[in-house]
Amino acid sequence: xxxxxxxxxxxxxxxxxxxxxxxxxxxxxxxxxxxxxxxxxxxxxxxxxxxxxxxxxxxxxxxxxxxxxxxxxxxxxxxxxxxxxxxxxxxxxxxxxxxxxxxxxxxxxxxxxxxxxxxxxxxxxxxxxxxxxxxxxxxxxxxxxxxxxxxxxxxxxxxxxxxxxxxxxxxxxxxxxxxxxxxxxxxxxxxxxxxxxxxxxxxxxxxxxxxxx
Amino acid sequence: xxxxxxxxxxxxxxxxxxxxxxxxxxxxxxxxxxxxxxxxxxxxxxxxxxxxxxxxxxxxxxxxxxxxxxxxxxxxxxxxxxxxxxxxxxxxxxxxxxxxxxxxxxxxxxxxxxxxxxxxxxxxxxxxxxxxxxxxxxxxxxxxxxxxxxxxxxxxxxxxxxxxxxxxxxxxxxxxxxxxxxxxxxxxxxxxxxxxxxxxxxxxxxxxxxxxxxxxxxxxxxxxxxxxxxxxxxxxxxxxxxxxxxxxxxxxxxxxxxxxxxxxxxxxxxxxxxxxxxxxxxxxxxxxxxxxxxxxxxxxxxxxxxxxxxxxxxxxxxxxxxxxxxxxxxxxxxxxxxxxxxxxx
Numbered sequence: 001x002x003x004x005x006x007x008x009x010x011x012x013x014x015x016x017x018x019x020x021x022x023x024x025x026x027x028x029x030x031x032x033x034x035x036x037x038x039x040x041x042x043x044x045x046x047x048x049x050x051x052x053x054x055x056x057x058x059x060x061x062x063x064x065x066x067x068x069x070x071x072x073x074x075x076x077x078x079x080x081x082x083x084x085x086x087x088x089x090x091x092x093x094x095x096x097x098x099x100x101x102x103x104x105x106x107x108x109x110x111x112x113x114x115x116x117x118x119x120x121x122x123x124x125x126x127x128x129x130x131x132x133x134x135x136x137x138x139x140x141x142x143x144x145x146x147x148x149x150x151x152x153x154x155x156x157x158x159x160x161x162x163x164x165x166x167x168x169x170x171x172x173x174x175x176x177x178x179x180x181x182x183x184x185x186x187x188x189x190x191x192x193x194x195x196x197x198x199x200x201x202x203x204x205x206x207x208x209x210x211x212x213x
Numbered sequence: 214x215x216x217x218x219x220x221x222x223x224x225x226x227x228x229x230x231x232x233x234x235x236x237x238x239x240x241x242x243x244x245x246x247x248x249x250x251x252x253x254x255x256x257x258x259x260x261x262x263x264x265x266x267x268x269x270x271x272x273x274x275x276x277x278x279x280x281x282x283x284x285x286x287x288x289x290x291x292x293x294x295x296x297x298x299x300x301x302x303x304x305x306x307x308x309x310x311x312x313x314x315x316x317x318x319x320x321x322x323x324x325x326x327x328x329x330x331x332x333x334x335x336x337x338x339x340x341x342x343x344x345x346x347x348x349x350x351x352x353x354x355x356x357x358x359x360x361x362x363x364x365x366x367x368x369x370x371x372x373x374x375x376x377x378x379x380x381x382x383x384x385x386x387x388x389x390x391x392x393x394x395x396x397x398x399x400x401x402x403x404x405x406x407x408x409x410x411x412x413x414x415x416x417x418x419x420x421x422x423x424x425x426x427x428x429x430x431x432x433x434x435x436x437x438x439x440x441x442x443x444x445x446x447x448x449x450x451x452x453x454x455x456x457x458x459x460x461x462x463x464x465x466x467x468x469x470x471x472x473x474x475x476x477x478x479x480x481x482x483x484x485x486x487x488x489x490x491x492x493x494x495x496x497x498x499x500x501x502x503x504x505x506x507x508x509x510x511x512x513x514x515x516x517x518x519x520x521x522x523x524x525x526x527x528x529x530x531x532x533x534x535x536x537x538x539x540x541x542x543x544x545x546x547x548x549x550x551x552x553x554x555x556x557x558x
Contacts, residue, residue, distance in 0.1 A: 029357060033304075036350070056339040064346025065376055068353065072372050075357050075365070131335055133396055178529070 008048055015041040028074045036067050050126065053133040233331055237320050245469040246282035252513050254278070259517040292458035297360060300455065304358035309456070309463035312351020316470035319344045323477055324399045326487055326498050337398040338386060341478065342379075345433070348471065349375045352435075352442060352452045355464070359455040367451025370524060371435060371442035377531040378432040384539035385422040385429065388546055389415055389482045402486035411490035416483040421542045423483045425535045427511070430475035432527070434468060436512055438519035439527060446521075476508035477501070484508075 018038040025031040039062045046055035140148045218225040250265065257264025265281040296302055322337035324330040334340060349372055356368020390396065392415055393404040407413025416423040432439040443451040453464045480486060480501055487501045522530070549555055 033354070052334075052336045053339070056336055056343045059343040060339065060346055064343060064349075064379065068349055068372050068376055071353055071357075072369065075353075076369070131396075133336055133339070176525075178526075 004048060008045065011041050011044045011048070015045065028077075029071065032067065032071050032074050035070075036063055039063050039067065051132060053136050230331075234321075237331060238317055241317065241320065241470060241473065242466070244473055245466055246286065248469050248473065248509065249285070249465075250278065250282050251509075252516070253281075255510065255513045256517045259514075286462070289459055289462040294458040294460045295455075297455050299360040301358040301360070304354050305455075306460065308351050308355035308358060309460050309467070310351075311354060312348060312467040313463050313470065314351075315344045315348040316467045316474055319474055322398055323474075323481065324402060324486060325501060327399065327403070329498070330399060333397070333399055336396045338390065338396040338401070341398075342383060342386065345471075345474070346375075346379055348433075348467070351464070351467065355456070356452040359452075361455050363448040363450075363454045364452050366448050367442045367444065367454070370444075371452060374435075374439065374442065374527055374531075375433055377528060378429040378535070381425050381531060381535035381539055382429040382433065384536065384543065385419075385426040386482065388419045388422040388539070388543060391543070391546055391550065392418065398481055402481055402488065405485045406488055406496075408492060410488075410492045411485070414483065414485040414488070418546065419483065419542070421538050423479075425539055426483065427479055427508070429531075429535065430479060431512060431515060432531070434471045434475055434512075436468075436472065437516040438521050440521060441524055441527065444521065472509060472512055473505065476505045476512070479508050480504035 015038055018034045018041060021034040022031050022038060025034060039058060043055040043058040043063075046052075046058065218229075221228045254264040264278065266278040268278065268280040268284045269276040270280050296305060319341050321331045322334055322340050324333070352371045352375075353368045356364045356366075356371070359365070389401060393401040395401060395404070405414045435442045441451075443453075448454070453461055456464060484504045485500075486504075487496050487498055489496045489500055
């Protein structure tokens with residue numbers, strides 16, 4: 001067994017274990033942390049395929065940003081664990097059907113007679129100077145430029161829609177306008193009043209102190 | 214060297230890499246220790262007081278203060294690590310490790326010299342961004358696992374802040390990428406080698422991005438004036454309020470290691486790495502040390518100068534100022550590079 005194969009099996013085991021724990025962990029925070037582990041391990045598998053751009057982007061985007069926000073929300077929610085577990089067995093059957101269908105489809109692709117995996121030619125070894133990132137960038141901005149741009153516009157619309165749907169302007173919210181704050185001059189805020197100082201009368205003897213025992 | 218490699222046999226590459234990792238991590242730890250002393254001395258000087266000046270080596274008086282970091286470390290090592298009842302024990306102990314790990318792992322691709330780099334990988338810049346983005350997990354997990362309201366508030370603030378500033382930081386690095394046509398950190402430094410010394414470094418054409426990156430770096434490391442995650446005055450010490458002893462010290466190590474990392478990245482991306490600022494002096498590692506030292510001094514200077522930002526001010530600065538500035542400058546740089554009037558070929 002070559003070193004790479006050993007690494008692949010180690011990563012695959014960790015990935016399957018982490019994915020299983022995502023759905024079986026009782027605590028939602030633990031489940032999301034196992035999801036992080038699954039992402040990192042999947043990135044490791046992609047790295048083994050020499051897809052370094054995809055692997056690192058997976059970590060950067062999903063682990064570094066998406067899962068942080070996910071944890072943020074999960075931690076803030078007041079989740080009743082028992083209530084979540086209630087429907088577990090009910091959902092298990094449809095989930096097994098979906099998983100079984102996916103497994104069957106993949107099996108068909110990998111071992112089916114017409115789509116045999118062995119029939120595919122092995123990818124040629126890449127030269128030392130081959131840059132996965134540069135190659136991907138070139139394809140995205142030349143050959144697939146329309147697909148790429150349309151996908152990004154759809155995402156942008158989705159972002160705007162998500163904000164527009166959830167934003168509500170509260171009438172009583174207070175905010176500051178920094179532009180107005182910096183142009184403020186002393187005269188706008190403080191009015192200096194000239195007052196004549198007057199002599200206070202001689203202080204009376206502190207009666208209260210003497211009265212105190 | 215030959216006899217060593219024979220002695221270890223097939224495990225030699227592993228041993229050799231481990232030796233190189235130790236050769237990088239140990240000096241960093243030393244730098245972290247003395248950065249804490251430098252911080253106290255520099256801020257003391259700015260506030261017209263002496264700073265630590267008592268603990269010395271072997272009773273030599275004029276070394277006063279120099280042994281302070283070692284004394285601090287010994288004190289923290291001997292203290293008890295208290296685990297709060299109701300805390301999630303495994304995650305509570307894992308959090309400091311998770312915050313120190315990215316701060317050290319990112320050093321693998323930092324070039325100290327044209328040859329001196331542990332892993333000269335092609336996607337070095339992406340690797341650094343991915344690894345440093347994982348640093349926030351230590352803070353979040355610490356805040357949640359402590360089972361304390363102050364710690365939890367600190368971790369939520371930190372999560373929101375780091376995610377916001379990472380975007381501006383990423384855009385600033387896109388500018389560097391456009392200048393160098395490469396994700397490799399060695400190539401990024403080599404591209405800044407013009408005939409003009411300091412004038413051909415990236416910080417001149419990318420000046421707004423340099424400023425954005427520097428300030429985002431301060432925010433990413435949770436340093437003053439962006440230290441709302443710790444916010445002593447309102448949430449005691451934020452995410453690490455429940456930590457004591459060495460577990461607390463590891464958080465501290467991570468914060469300072471991150472400071473050194475961000476300073477080194479700033480020096481490599483914008484200030485020409487190991488390149489000499491004047492053409493008649495040779496390039497070399499000492500220049501990198503000088504640049505990193507300068508950026509670190511800025512960090513300490515900021516802390517001594519600025520009051521802490523309010524949370525909404527931090528969010529406004531990140532989303533409404535830095536991200537538009539970097540986007541506009543990306544357009545400017547992109548357009549300018551297409552014209553014949555681009556001086557940094």
